[in-house]
Structures are given as structure tokens and as C-alpha cells.
Amino acid sequence: MGGWVFSSTCTRRSTSRRRRIDILKDILQMVIMERLKSPPSLMIVSDLDHTMVDHQDHENISLLRFNSLWEYAYRRDSLLIFSTARSPILYKELRKEKPLLTPDIIITSIGTEIAFGNSMVPDHSWVETLNSDKWNREIVLEESSKFPELTLQPKTEQRLHKVSFYIDEGKGEPVTKELSQLLEKRGLDVKIIYSWGKNLDVIPRGGGKGEALEYLLKKLKAQGMLPVNTLACGDSEHDAELFSIPDVHGVMVSNSQVELLKWHSENALDNSKVIHSSERCANGIIQAISHFKLGPSLSPRDVSEFLNRKTDNVGHEVLRFYLFYERLRQGEIKSFETYIDSFKESCQKDGVFLHPSGEEKCLRDTIDELRKHHGDKKGKKFWVWLDQVLLIDTTPGKWIVKFDKWEQCEDERKCCTTTVEFSSKGGDLVWEQVKQIWSEESERKDDYISWII
Numbered sequence: 001m002g003g004w005v006f007s008s009t010c011t012r013r014s015t016s017r018r019r020r021i022d023i024l025k026d027i028l029q030m031v032i033m034e035r036l037k038s039p040p041s042l043m044i045v046s047d048l049d050h051t052m053v054d055h056q057d058h059e060n061i062s063l064l065r066f067n068s069l070w071e072y073a074y075r076r077d078s079l080l081i082f083s084t085a086r087s088p089i090l091y092k093e094l095r096k097e098k099p100l101l102t103p104d105i106i107i108t109s110i111g112t113e114i115a116f117g118n119s120m121v122p123d124h125s126w127v128e129t130l131n132s133d134k135w136n137r138e139i140v141l142e143e144s145s146k147f148p149e150l151t152l153q154p155k156t157e158q159r160l161h162k163v164s165f166y167i168d169e170g171k172g173e174p175v176t177k178e179l180s181q182l183l184e185k186r187g188l189d190v191k192i193i194y195s196w197g198k199n200l201d202v203i204p205r206g207g208g209k210g211e212a213l214e215y216l217l218k219k220l221k222a223q224g225m226l227p228v229n230t231l232a233c234g235d236s237e238h239d240a241e242l243f244s245i246p247d248v249h250g251v252m253v254s255n256s257q258v259e260l261l262k263w264h265s266e267n268a269l270d271n272s273k274v275i276h277s278s279e280r281c282a283n284g285i286i287q288a289i290s291h292f293k294l295g296p297s298l299s300p301r302d303v304s305e306f307l308n309r310k311t312d313n314v315g316h317e318v319l320r321f322y323l324f325y326e327r328l329r330q331g332e333i334k335s336f337e338t339y340i341d342s343f344k345e346s347c348q349k350d351g352v353f354l355h356p357s358g359e360e361k362c363l364r365d366t367i368d369e370l371r372k373h374h375g376d377k378k379g380k381k382f383w384v385w386l387d388q389v390l391l392i393d394t395t396p397g398k399w400i401v402k403f404d405k406w407e408q409c410e411d412e413r414k415c416c417t418t419t420v421e422f423s424s425k426g427g428d429l430v431w432e433q434v435k436q437i438w439s440e441e442s443e444r445k446d447d448y449i450s451w452i453i
Contacts, residue, residue, distance in 0.1 A: 035075075035077070035390055035391075036077060036079075036225065038077075039220075039224070039225050039226055039227060039228055040077060040078045040079045040220075040225065040227040040228065041074075041077050041078050041227070041228050041229070042074055042078040042079075042227065042228065042229050042230075042289075042294050042295055043078060043079040043080075043081065043227035043229070043230045043231070044070075044074075044078070044079075044080055044081065044230075044231050044233065044285070045081040045082075045083050045107075045213055045231070045232045045242060046080075046081070046082060046083065046232075046233035046234070046285060047082075047083055047084060047085075047209075047233060047234040047236070047238065048084040048086065048094060048100075049084070049085075049094075050235045050236070050253070050255060050281065051233050051239070051253055051281055051284075051285075052066070052082065052100075052233070052281065052282055052285070053094065053098050053100070053281065053282075054255075054280055054281035054282065057280075057281065058381075059381070060098060060099055060383060062279075062280065062281050062282040062283040062286075063098060063099060063100070063281070063282045064099060064301060064383060065283065065286065065299040065301045065302070066282040066283075066285060066286060066299070067099065067385050067386075067387075068300040068301045068319055068385070068386075069286060069289075069296070069298070069299040069300070070101060071101070071315060071386050071387070071388075071389040071403075072296075072299075072300050072313075072315060072316055072319050072389075073295060073296040074295065075388065075389055075390065076389075076390065076391065078227075078295075079104045079227065080101060080103045080104055080105075081104065081105045081106070081107060081213075081216070082100075082103045082105075082106050082107065083107040083111065083209045083212065083239075083242070084106075084107070084108055085109070085110045085195075085199075085201070085236075085238050086108055086109070087108055087109050087113075087156050087157050087159055087162075088106075088108050088109075088113065088115070088120065090156055090157070091106065091108055096413075099383055099385045099406060099408065101387050101388075102388055102404075104116070104117070106120060107209065107212045107213070107216075109157075109159045109162045109203075110193060110201055110203055110207070110208060110238055111203070111207050111208040111209040111213075111241075112130060112159060112160070112161035112162050112203050112204070112207040112208075112212075113126075113127075113159065113160075113161075114126045114212055114215075114216070126212070126215060127160070127161075129206060129215070130161045130204045130206055130207050132189075132204065132206070133187075134188050134189035134190075134205070135161065135188060135189075135190070135204040136186075136188060137160070137163060139183065139188055140163045140183065140188070140190070140202050141163060143179060143182045143183055143186065144163065144165065144179060144202070146182070147178075149167055149168040150165040150167055150175065150200065151165060151166045151167075152164070152165055152166075153166060153199075161203055161207055162201060162207075163202045163203075164199065164200070164201045165200045165202075166198055166199065166200075167194070167198060167199070167200045169197060169198065172194035172200065173194070176192045176194050176200065179202075180192050183202075189204070189205040190203065190204060190205055191203050191204070191207065191208055193208075193238060194237070195236050195238055195257070195259065196236065196257065208241050209234075209238060209239060209241050209242050210240075210244060210245060211241070213232070213241075213242060213245060213248075217230070217245075229249065229292070230245075230247070230248045230249065231248075231249045231250070231251065231285070231288060231289065231292065231294060232245070232249070232250045232251070233250070233251050233253065233284070233288070234250075234251075234252060234253075234256070234260065235252065235255060235260065235281075236256070236257045236259065236260055237257065237259040237260050239260065240260060240263045240267075243264070243268055243271070243274045244267070247273075248273065249273050249274070249288065249294070250271075250273060250275070251275055251276075251277050251284055251285060251287070251288035251291075252274065252275070252276045253277050253279070253280055253281050253284035253285070254276070254277050254278050254279055254280050254284055255280045255284075256276065261276065264276070273292075275291055277291075286299065300316070300319050300320065300323060301323060314399045314401040314420070314422050315389045315391070315401060317422070317429050318386060318389060318401060318403065318418075318420060319386055319389070321343065322384050322385075322386060322405060323384070324339060325370070325452075325453070326382065326383065326384035328340075328370060328373065328374055329373055329374070329375070329376055329377040329378075329382060330375070330377050330378055330382055331374060331375030331378035333374075336370075336371070336374050337371065340367060340368070340370055340371055343367050344364050344367045344368055346428065346429065346430060346431055347363045347364045347367060347430070347431045348363070348431065349364070351363035351431055351432050351433060351434075352432075352433050353366045353433075353434045353435075353453060354433070354434065354435040354436065355451070356416050356436045356437055356438045356451060357451075363431060363433070363434060366434075367453075369452065370452070370453075373452060380410060381408070381409070382407075382408070382409045382410075383407075384405070384406065384407050384408075386403045386405055386406070387403060387404040387406060388403055388404055389401060389402075389403040390402055390403065392419075397423055397424045398421070398422070398423055398424075399421070399423075399429075400419065400420070400421050400422070401419070401422070402417070402418065402419045402420075403417075403418055404416070404417055404418070404439055404441075405418045405436070407451075413442075413443055414438075414443060414451060415438070415439035415441050415442040416436035416437060416439060416442070416451070417436065417437050417438075417439050418434065418435070418436045419433075419434075419436075420433070420434050420435075421433040434453065436453075
């Protein structure tokens with residue numbers, strides 16, 4: 001009888017585990033199949049701090065260049081993954097500080113947490129993979145308390161499979177060696193990662209940025225969605241594992257840490273798939289796309305011409321318009337009257353703009369009003385960027401595109417989920433309707449006066 005009960009319990013557990021895995025597959029499927037009908041042409045896996053995000057670039061020029069390139073050339077058929085040492089909490093804080101795109105998948109806490117989509121749905125099977133008899137947070141805390149050189153980082157950085165410390169300068173190597181030996185004697189199998197000369201992280205041996213990426217590649221391959229090309233991007237020793245995965249291209253941005261460059265010289269100097277870019281951060285990522293010939297590398301932000309609209313790429317059309325809008329308000333376009341007339345002409349005569357306040361306006365009149373806003377943001381930190389530009393419906397001669405339009409002036413930012421309906425006339429795209437509603441992420445949802453379009 002006891003054996004029957006045990007068998008039943010195991011069956012229930014097994015069934016429950018299979019159900020969780022099936023649910024996870026569905027989540028990954030939704031993330032991918034939302035727009036992909038074939039394997040991704042490119043998958044970029046990038047660290048955030050000092051790689052995708054340049055904290056010395058207060059104008060966010062390189063990040064905004066990458067954003068425009070990704071939304072123009074890659075969003076519709078590729079995958080974007082951020083892989084960061086930050087916890088989910090600090091990742092969300094960074095999103096409030098910098099104009100980051102929304103990734104398809106986010107790997108946080110040095111590869112010990114994986115989540116999918118806008119809602120950051122956690123990968124429970126990855127959690128199960130890291131749960132083992134050879135990982136125990138309490139033992140890590142107990143043994144590490146013997147080292148006065150170690151100070152626990154804030155609670156936000158203490159995770160289920162990660163214990164993080166600050167370490168006294170110059171103590172990294174001896175502490176790592178001794179702590180590793182103590183934990184091994186206690187039966188644990190861990191990785192100890194020393195970085196930036198001040199951080200020390202302890203995670204399970206099976207965790208890490210490289211292991212998380214390999215796990216995702218296997219999952220994608222099982223669904224017949226293995227990317228045609230994968231580009232890993234990093235700047236620190238945290239990222240070294242990414243460059244060790246077979247068939248993955250890699251870029252160490254120009255501002256990479258000495259520890260990563262040392263690792264490269266000792267372990268991957270002959271690997272032609274890994275380069276050290278001459279450009280910083282996101283500019284280095286764009287440089288790598290060009291170097292490896294992975295796809296287009298000219299960002300729409302590097303193009304000053306706005307009048308050419310002979311295209312059926314509606315994503316390009318909306319990017320082009322909002323780049324014009326940003327530069328108009330920054331006072332950077334001298335012949336803005338010509339451009340406004342051109343954009344106005346591209347709108348259907350009875351085209352409608354539905355303002356996020358609920359007011360319905362004439363689309364042509366809204367474009368016409370841009371004249372009085374020329375240069376009103378000159379000298380200010382003013383940026384506009386689009387996120388998740390996706391074609392959601394198409395019929396012969398008709399297109400509907402949806403995206404989040406972000407606008408930031410100094411420290412205040414606003415976002416509207418935007419839907420644009422296009423038609424075709426003589427090969428030109430015609431704007432028929434623009435509808436906007438305040439995004440849940442928007443800091444202001446009552447701003448009627450300053451929100452133009």
C-alpha cells in the first residue's frame with residue numbers, strides 16, 4: 001500500500017513537472033511566434049551595464065542608435081535577449097533610467113534567473129535545473145561570514161541561487177580560492193565570480209550567463225527555432241562564458257575590463273568568431289553586426305533624409321516620422337516646413353488622430369501644428385524612441401502597426417501604446433489613423449497639453 005502511495009505521489013509530481021514544462025514551452029512559443037514564422041535570423045544576447053548601456057554617454061546616443069536599428073531591421077524576425085548581473089529589481093530600475101528596448105527574454109542575476117516577455121514570466125524549469133543537493137544558500141552565508149573582507153550587498157541582490165558581496169580591494173583572488181575550498185569541503189559545487197575589482201558572487205556550478213544561453217539554445221532548437229546567427233556582447237568577466245559557446249559570434253566592446261581581455265588572450269585568441277571592437281558599448285555591438293555580416297548595420301539615426309517614403313516597411317515609416325519629430329523639436333531641421341508639408345500630404349484627407357486623452361483630432365491638423373513646436377526642446381535632454389514595433393495585421397494594400405512610443409524630456413518620461421493604420425497609394429504609404437493610449441509604464445497619464453502625437 002505504501003508503495004502504491006509513493007508511486008502515486010511520484011506520478012503526480014512528474015505530471016505536475018511535465019505540465020510546468022508544457023506551460024513554459026507555450027510561453028516561449030508565444031514570445032517567438034508572436035511574429036516569427038521561421039528560425040530567427042539573428043539573436044543578440046547582450047550584457048547591459050557598460051555593454052548595451054554606456055553610463056558615460058549621458059545623451060544615450062549609442063543606445064538610441066541601436067534601438068532604431070533593431071526596431072527597423074530586426075524586431076520582426078529576430079530575438080533580443082538581455083543578460084545581466086543585475087537582479088530583476090535593479091534591472092527594472094535601469095529601465096526607468098535609460099531608454100532600453102523591451103527584450104524577448106531577460107536573463108538576470110548572473111544567469112541564475114530567466115524570464116520571458118513583457119510580463120517577465122519566470123522559467124520554472126530553469127529554477128529546477130539549478131536546485132540541487134550541491135547548492136545551499138545557508139551554507140554559503142555561514143562559510144562566507146568567516147571572511148571580514150566580504151560585505152553582503154543589499155537585499156535586492158540576494159537571490160535564490162545567488163549570494164553577492166562587496167570585497168575589499170585586492171582581496172579577490174585569495175578569498176575566492178579559500179572560500180571555494182571551504183564550500184567544496186561542505187559538499188557544495190559552486191562558481192565564485194570576482195568582477196570589477198569589488199564584487200564577488202557565489203552561484204551554483206550549473207548557473208551562469210553561458211549555461212543560461214546554452215539552455216535557451218537547446219530549448220529553441222527543440223522547437224525548430226534555432227537562430228541562424230547568435231551574437232553575444234559583453235564587457236566583463238561575467239560575460240566570458242558567452243564567448244565559449246560553439247557557433248556563437250562574440251564582441252567584447254572597446255571599453256571591456258582588463259580581466260575579460262586577459263581571459264580572451266589566454267583562452268580565445270585564435271577564435272575568429274570573437275572580436276574586440278574599436279567602439280564603445282552599443283556602438284561596438286553595431287560594429288560587430290557589420291563585421292560578421294549578420295544583417296543591416298546602418299541605423300536610421302544615421303540617416304538625415306526623411307522625405308523618401310516609397311516603401312512597404314511600415315516599421316521604417318513610423319521610425320522615420322518620429323526621428324523627424326524628435327529633431328524638429330530639438331531645432332535640428334532647418335527646412336522643417338518642407339518636411340511637414342510632405343508628412344501632411346502623406347496623411348489621408350479625413351485621417352484621424354485619437355489623442356490619449358480621448359479627444360479625436362484631424363490627423364493633418366495635428367501634423368500642421370508641429371510647426372509651432374520647432375526648437376521648443378532645444379538645449380534640453382529630449383529623446384524619442386520606439387519599442388516593440390510590430391506589424392499586427394495586413395491585407396492587400398492595408399497595414400496596421402503597433403508600438404510603444406516613448407518621449408523623455410530631462411528626467412520626465414511618458415509612453416503611449418500607439419496603433420497606426422496605413423494604406424497604399426501609388427506605391428506610397430498613406431497614414432489613415434493614429435490611435436494612442438497611455439501605457440502602464442508611463443509616468444504621466446494626465447498630460448494633455450505637452451503630448452502632441
